[in-house]
Amino acid sequence: MTAQPITGRIQLPLLIVASVFLVGVMPLLNAYGLIEDFTLNLWGKYLCYGIMAISIDLLWGYTGLLCLGQALFFTLGGYMMGMHLMLMIGKLGQYKSNLPDFMVFLGHSKIPAFWQPFYSFPFALAMVFLVPALLAYVFGYLAFRSRIKGVYFSILTQALTYGAALLFFRNDLLMGGNNGFTDFRTLLGMDLRVASTQRILYICTALLMVSVVAGCKWLTHSRFGLIQRAIRDSENRVLFSGYATANFKLFIFVVSAMIAAFAGALYVPQVGIINPSEMTTEKSLEAVVWVALGGRGTLVGPVVGAISVNALKSWATRAYPDLWVLILGGSFVLVVMFMPKGIVGLPAQILTILSKISRKQQSIDSPPSISEPETIDP
Amino acid sequence: MLKSFFVTTLPQTCLVGLALGLSFFTTAQAQVTEKSVRETVASAIVAQPAAAQRELILSLKLKPSAEAVEWFGKWKEGAIFLLDDAAGVKTPVILTGAAAADDSFATLRVSDGTPLLGADGAAVRINPKEVEFAETDSGIRRAMKEVTDVVALADPDISKRLRAIQDAAVGQKVEKLPALQLLKTTEKNPLALRALEESIAIIQLRSPLVAERIGACQKLGDLGSLAALGTIKTILAETESAKDRPLVLAAEKAISAIGSHISRINAAGTAFRGISLASVLLVVAIGLAITFGLMGIINMAHGELIAVGAYTTYVIQNIFASGLNLSPFGMSISIPGMHLSAGGMDLYFVVALPASFLAAALVGLVLERTVIQFLYRRPLESLLATWGISLVLQQLFRLIFGANNVQVSSPSWLSGNWTVNDVVFGWNRVFVIGFAALIIVVTWLVLNKTSLGLLIRAVMQNRNMAACMGVRTERVNMMTFAFGCGLAGLAGAFLSQIGNVGPSLGQNYIVDAFMTVVVGGVGNILGTVISAFGIGMADQSLQQYLGNPVIGKILVLGAIILFLQWRPAGIFVTRSRSLD
Amino acid sequence: MSQKPFLLAAEGLSKSFDGFKAINDLNFYLDEGELRTVIGPNGAGKTTFLDLITGRTQPDEGSLMWDDGKHDLLRLNEYEIYRHGIGRKFQTPTVYNDHTVTENLILSLAGSRSIWHSLFGKITSTQRDRIAEILTTIKLAEHANRKAGALAHGQKQWLEIGMLLAQEARLLLVDEPAAGMTDEETYRTGELLLSLAGKHTIVVIEHDMTFVRQISQGRKVTVLHQGHVLCEGPVDRVQSDERVIEVYLGRKSKAA
Incomplete structure (x- = not known):
């Protein structure tokens, strides 16, 4: 609490500096060869993960809904973009056919009807938002209407993701089965394999990141944000304050699905592949780790978490391939147990500990902050 | 009209068949009553001409015995020798005892087993290389085969007898009918009788008499004979061109009767598979019903505790066999084996069950003390922390046991199956069901009839109150969690018998397990049982109906979400009146 | 009826x-x-x-x-x-612990409860005055920017009553x-209720x-x-009612 004003005051300038660096400086350095193409591409990927992490935090950190299906929305967005990219390959694929390679391989001779509209980029972009939003709306409507919350919500989203992954692993869904989509060539006429296109994609990602942070900042500081956090702390009380909490939760659920989907759509052309293994609950949980590690209930925390965990992963999977998972899993347990506010909350946590020590030294008894047991949330 | 047709014709055909069979048997009857099997064989060997030999052999059909088959074997392999006496009478003998210095052997008469004595009263010794042996020709061998078939039909072992009866129908040889029909008059075993009727009818499908063929069709339809389906279809195809209305009708009727029998079998099979899947779910979920349902801990590492049980089974199995070499973290660990025989190996599972319970309970205990005890009031955090643990455990399995699946063999008493009315019940699935029932009963007893259970229920209902009453809640939490984890370990021991054991074993079951508990209603064991059965049956029925396991599974997940619309708190809601 | x-x-x-x-x-x-x-x-x-x-x-x-x-x-x-x-104050004070006192009152203000309004609705000056007025009534004006969770028990009770007032129930x-x-505190709470x-x-x-x-x-x-x-009836009559003494006051006097 004591650290709040200080961090609050330096937050805004810090954010602006970081944004300028990410959006402007990094691509410039890359254009002049000071940052390798590979590194920039890697950062583009990290930022996509960061945006997904914000979408998780919007639900978990701010509204108390731990969604284990965020990787599903992310991947769905990616698939929608991927469908467009697959069609843009045209006759450049291995089979020199208008059809995506996997369809030729499965013995199809015509592009299925539901693929046709994806020739249009605007349509694909619309679907990037609409498909995950619709899924989130239907699922969220059912879940929130019947007042499924807490861990039940988590388990159900886990089941939803599991079911969707099973579906996408199938070839007869005509979404590429196991192998998913890959071997993309062009986007809006630009060759995806040249550095300048990748740089543009990176800038788009960084811009999206900045606008998502700004948008969420506004959202969480509006009265909606107050209600969101009130729902997190005591949903029943909010009901008894006359708010239809289900609608509020549904709204934020759909918004966060769309944010994740947009990140996924930018992720696919940068990484060059999308397949159902990105859709599993493990991926969702991994993203939850980023949020927990970075610090939930803040907007910067998830981004910090996503970048640091993935940077660590890039390094550790090469340096200690066997031990990497042990490190991830172990650090996760430690963070959950000892750093409830994550990296971002660390300074405040240290300050609290320090002040406790100094207070002890002054031997002044201060009343410990008692959190009242929640009586109306059974 | 059709019915009256059968009524009038059937007895006639039967009479004809009987008359034919009887006339054949009466001629041979007299000889058999006089002579023993070996006497008959002996006289057959020396009889002349070949026709007489065959007749004597065939006469053995009336007294089918394993002995005859044994003698035929010796005859065919040239182990029966023919000794001429002075009068030129040939005596069939076999060799006995050990070879003497001159390669000669003592002999025994085939006819009565007495030593063959020479004129001087001394035993006759022969050198097999110098003496003529009894030969066979194809006619004799065919006759022998006929007798052997009949003997097999009378085999005292019911499974061998059934096989012989079913084999008799292959090829639809009309000449096999008499033996089958004769056997039918003496057979007592209902399974064998049914098989006899089936085989007879299948052969009769080739009968020259149309009425008999129609009768056979009807019979096979009534029996729901799976074996006959192909043949009847062929007959239908043949007859339709011949335009024989009654036969076509009978064949069509039989095919539809067999078809509905098949769908009944499939339904029963589906129900059985559903129940066994339900049992698997139940076994997997019961531990979770305790840690999640009663204690409210979302243990994402539950699946890995199952794997702990499975790997423990693997280790125990190897200790019973030839030992195990592991190399975790570059160390080399060698566990010596006991090299037990097959019989001893079968016992390993009996040891593996408690061992896997204990191993998983121990891991659970460590988890509870180090992590979970700090997270009792933070369910979402416990979900995340235990997921981290699950990652760590999976990786440890990989490092210790390798990334590939390991081989766990089932004890011999778990393989094999049991067929009732064409429905196959695999022993391992039957075992699953029994095992699930046992675990439920044990869990129920522990929770309701032991003092630990009383404490568990007290603490789970009101932790603070129990603490005030002097219950050591920490200890109870620890024991409860360990118990739930131990049950997961048992599930692992058990899953090792029906599936692969690998590092991600637990991941395959965790979603299903959570679903089962959620649908059942948290904190209610009975609810878990019912929901396991509901989900298991729904899953298998959809799979059977759609012919697609994945779509079936997805539909079940969808159905669960919809079910929770109707009953958000599961089948059984634990109603309580909050204190005011 | x-x-x-x-x-x-x-x-x-x-x-x-x-x-x-x-x-x-x-x-x-x-x-x-x-x-x-x-x-x-x-x-x-x-x-x-x-x-x-x-x-x-x-x-x-x-x-x-x-x-x-x-x-x-x-x-x-x-x-x-x-x-x-219809507004309710719960038995144990149920306020939003992580929100400030003012935020607690803002959440309870009468007015639209739609998502749209929560996003784009502004707090009017009348509402601001109303909040200030309530803060004075419930004697929490000087704690307006403190987190509700940090308030004393009695203050939470009052804040909750204040939330009912903001609701204009x-x-x-x-x-x-x-x-x-x-x-x-009890006496002052009584005064507050009587004034309402x-x-x-x-x-x-x-x-x-x-x-x-x-x-x-x-x-x-x-x-x-x-x-x-x-x-039912005035307190004196109720307190002298035989049945009431038996089931309620009787027990209470025994306990005292």
């Missing part, structure tokens, strides 16, 4: 939990502008009754009509009932407002007989026993 227009009319209400009859054939009528005190021993069903009114629990049978029978409360859910002007359901308060009487219809559930005497002042008191209305 009823001739006089009642603000709230409960008839034949019953609710049981696993066989325990928390509310048993309860009939309760409330006039507009009344300040009614409900007393009764533990387990008499007082809080369950409030749960039924506010939609937290559904009764097994009976009817619950609002505003002269215009609305059937049993058909509405929690937030709809709230929007009809027609009916205030106040569950044991004096619980855990010092005598002085007339402007709002109020139902107070209370145990503390001194407090009941302070606020009832000859108004009607309802005694609940085993989920049923035992008797």
